[in-house]
Amino acid sequence: MQATQALLQDFYTYLLKQRKQMIGYPSNQSYNFENLYKFFELSINNIGDPLSEGPYKLKAHKFEKEVVEFLADLVGVEGDNFWGYVTNGGTEGNMYGLYIAREIYPNSIVYYSQEAHYSIQKILKLLKMPSIAIKTYKNGEIDIEDLERALSVNRTKTPIILATIGTTVKSGFDNLPKIKNLLKDYAFTNHYIHCDAALGGMILPFCDDAFEIGLKSGVHSISVSGHKMFGSPMPCGIVLARKDYVDKIASSVEYIGALDTTLSGSRNGHTTLLLWYAIQKNQYEGYKKIVEKCLKNAQFAVQEFNKIGIKAWRNKFSNTVVIPKPSRALLEKWQLAHEGKIAHIITMPHIDQSDISKFISDYAKDISTS
Ligand SMILES: Cc1ncc(COP(=O)(O)O)c(C=O)c1O
Incomplete structure (x- = not known):
């Protein structure tokens, strides 16, 4: 020993x-x-949908709900049409957002910048989603003209935009207002926007003249890392998505007495507590x-x-x-x-x-x- x-x-x-x-x-x-060290004497498993009840009691769903609400308030949502959960990190949240997008719009193409996080290509492969990588400007932001070219020749497929809000290497912020204008100009019947805001999701909402990245502004889902600006010693994250979309993919599981809306089965309850505590301490x-x-x-x-x-x-x-x-x-x-x-x-x-x-x-x- x-x-x-x-x-x-x-x-x-x-x-x-x-x-x-x-x-x-x-x-x-x-x-x-x-103040949280004593909780490491306990196993806490946030299994199932954070809003569900069920027989499993050693879980921190109540806190998870508040963590999700903090992010919802911060980025802006449309009434109560939002849902989310604490993930294992930004990557899981991106996979979740793209998964919803694929389920809602199977006949679609994902557009993402060539400077998007390396995990995006892996996720697209796993989800078998057709995709087009778009060029970037020197500052790391998605090239709007190149995006326009790609959209203009694929008008029969629903565009799914994977917007990076702070690219990994140069922290370029894909210009959402311009992207939304393009989608409007080309009169697509439907579209889906997922924001990979791993780091930027906890920066832009605090900057007075930055553009909006929330569901209220027309984004459909957003993923933020918890071990970055939030401040958690363990990797984690939060994903937020439109509730009406999540409802379409939810299924009920008798064994846990809850809806199976999340990607993982067993989920980390401690990271939820860490994020919740960080939020209580720091507030907006x-x-x-x-x-x-x-x-x-x-x-x-x-x-x-x-x-x-x-x-x-x-x-x-x-x-x-x-x-x-x-x-x-x-x-x-x-x-x-x-x-x-x-x-x-x-x-x-x-x-x-x-x-x-x-x-x-x-x-x-x-x-x-x-
Ligand atoms: C832009 C971007 N997206 C996603 C990720 C992955 O996030 P995580 O490490 O929380 O899975 C990162 C990580 O640095 C990132 O920079």
């Missing part, structure tokens, strides 16, 4: 050290869930301040990089700062995501200006020696 303890202690120390250098991924390291105002701080720090990083002649940039409303790719050693040390000639840092809530300055100083040394 002593050896086990020693291994665990080593791992713990290693993680603490790595956490300090977590600047390259949107993994939020800023939270305190001490707290999250707004967190987002403002992250965006301010991202701007600080751009300015500091530019001061030393490095062409760093970011999209408006984004805490992702794109930089020229440094050496492999620096990528490793600071856990930097990279693609082609670029890398990025993401100023998540645990990153402050002193961390950014330390990183830039390391970066400057790195490029001067390479």
Whole structure:
């Protein structure tokens, strides 16, 4: 047992050290869930639809409902025509949104940007959905002219738009107002819009002049990650969809005494509690301040990089700062995501200006020696 303890202690120390250098991924390291530790003595399984009852009692459905309502209020919904659940992460929410879209519109084509998250292609393959990848502008946003070209030659198929609200590498926000105008111009009888808002879903709603991404604005489903801006130590997410659409795909399961509306059977009840607690602590105002701080720090990083002649940039409303790719050693040390000639840092809530300055100083040394 002593050896086990020693291994665990080593791992713990290693993680603490790595956490300090977590600047390259949107993994939020800023939270305190001490008050919830006692719940880890209990198994909590959120099996079934969050709104259902049933004989299984060790579940946190009541909290899950409130978490979903928080996101619904935040992004905007049409009356009570919404439904959602706590997922295992943004990817599951994207799969859920596309699954509903396929069930409602089997004769359809999915349009997604070539800079969409890598899991989208996997999901499309799993769901066997015909799809077209659309070009992007330099800033990572979907190319509206290319989307128009693709829509114009496929007018007999219902368009399903997978809009990325914060692409993984450059955090480009696909321009929903322009996309909606296109759909109107081409007079499609039906369409479906799913927003992959893994990171941006908890940023744009706090920015006064950003476009809307909620169901009220004509989006049909949206997926947000919970371990990103929400702040959960375990991967999770929230998916929100129009209730009238979800009702069409729900089926009743006698064994759990509940509707089987979610993708997984057994579901994590602890992550629901973590999200619920984070929401209680931060509320709208707290999250707004967190987002403002992250965006301010991202701007600080751009300015500091530019001061030393490095062409760093970011999209408006984004805490992702794109930089020229440094050496492999620096990528490793600071856990930097990279693609082609670029890398990025993401100023998540645990990153402050002193961390950014330390990183830039390391970066400057790195490029001067390479
Ligand atoms: C745009 C985008 N979509 C989806 C995902 C996947 O989210 P998750 O890791 O929560 O499954 C990510 C992850 O970084 C992402 O950047």
